[in-house]
Amino acid sequence: MNIDLHTHSYYSDGLLSPKDIAIKALNAGCNFFSLTDHDTLKGLKEAKIYAKSSNLTFINGVEISAQHNSQPIHIVGLGINPYEKLLLDGLKKNNQFRVERAKKISEGLGKVGIMKAYEKARTLSKTDYVTRTHFAQMLIKEKICSNMSSVFKRYMTGKKPGAVKGEWASSVDVINWIHQASGLAILAHPLRYKMTLTKLKRLVKDLKLIGLDGIEIVNSFSDIEDIRVSKMIADENELLYSGGSDFHGWAGQKIELGNIPQFDYGDKLVINYLR
Ligand code: AMP
Ligand code: MN
Ligand code: MN
Ligand code: MN
Numbered sequence: 001m002n003i004d005l006h007t008h009s010y011y012s013d014g015l016l017s018p019k020d021i022a023i024k025a026l027n028a029g030c031n032f033f034s035l036t037d038h039d040t041l042k043g044l045k046e047a048k049i050y051a052k053s054s055n056l057t058f059i060n061g062v063e064i065s066a067q068h069n070s071q072p073i074h075i076v077g078l079g080i081n082p083y084e085k086l087l088l089d090g091l092k093k094n095n096q097f098r099v100e101r102a103k104k105i106s107e108g109l110g111k112v113g114i115m116k117a118y119e120k121a122r123t124l125s126k127t128d129y130v131t132r133t134h135f136a137q138m139l140i141k142e143k144i145c146s147n148m149s150s151v152f153k154r155y156m157t158g159k160k161p162g163a164v165k166g167e168w169a170s171s172v173d174v175i176n177w178i179h180q181a182s183g184l185a186i187l188a189h190p191l192r193y194k195m196t197l198t199k200l201k202r203l204v205k206d207l208k209l210i211g212l213d214g215i216e217i218v219n220s221f222s223d224i225e226d227i228r229v230s231k232m233i234a235d236e237n238e239l240l241y242s243g244g245s246d247f248h249g250w251a252g253q254k255i256e257l258g259n260i261p262q263f264d265y266g267d268k269l270v271i272n273y274l275r
Helices: 018-027 044-050 085-111 117-123 132-141 148-156 171-180 197-209 224-236
Strands: 032-035 057-068 071-078 184-187 214-218 240-243
Touching: 018 032, 018 044, 044 057, 057 085, 057 171, 057 197, 071 171, 085 117, 085 132, 085 171, 117 132, 132 148, 171 184, 171 197, 184 240, 197 224, 214 224, 224 240
Parallel strands: 032 057, 184 214, 214 240
Antiparallel strands: 057 071, 071 184
16 A cells, blocks of 8 residues: 655645646555645646546645644645635635745845845745745755755744744634545644654644544654654544655655655554545
8 A cells, every 4th residue: 555645736835736746646656645735725636637547546635734822733634625615715814824924034034134035935936825945945046055954943943034933723723624624634744843742742632632633654754663653642542544755846855755664554544534
């Protein structure tokens, strides 16, 4: 079983078209694949058209930016109805914040001498959608930083010049939108939030109480220990298992679509529960 339930196209912060993403999924021999762009459903139609094959099932997905208390988190919606109004309206609100935030990031970078950051980052986006990844790629292109992780460390997080506090939708709202759209709500990359294990367990327990359906057990960088911990947290909360590469297609990222560590999902695989 080859699954990849977390990927990005150029409709959010990926580099490739939904068509090219779908072709990658076919070539990688995926059996189940989902396009999960950040806060947008625009690529789904195209991906679905090109993912047609008897061995491959395409699943409508989205990765929604959310706040739980003050912690920014990502919640993947799988098997969503892309015409559900509540979901579409919610994503629109998130993207209004994204536009305001991009301007604030640009102002912050301006204060340390990086001028016209918004305009420059925008040229790297094929849509009017500007994410932190576009700012990061711009700073790499301008040779201000050498790689993504140094950009985030030096400019985009904590008290750094391009860091802006989140005002994403609440976790309760996001899970509700996904459920209204008949989808399942999955906590993305649980080990990437830089939380202690105690805090992470608390977070997952809280999210379960408000309807979380599953968590990602495996991503491109998971080692045996990561998988063990993620599975333990899922089991403690009776949550389903998901897995995905988080492929974006940018140069220098050691990630391949459809190529994540093997894991025996058994009957807890989220795919079995899609409505
Ligand atoms: P945004 O949705 O605009 O807040 O951008 C978040 C995106 O930036 C994530 O989905 C990742 O693709 C990327 N990102 C966040 N943190 C890092 C990091 N430390 N290194 C590389 N990419 C990151
Ligand atoms: Mn991303
Ligand atoms: Mn994410
Ligand atoms: Mn992602």
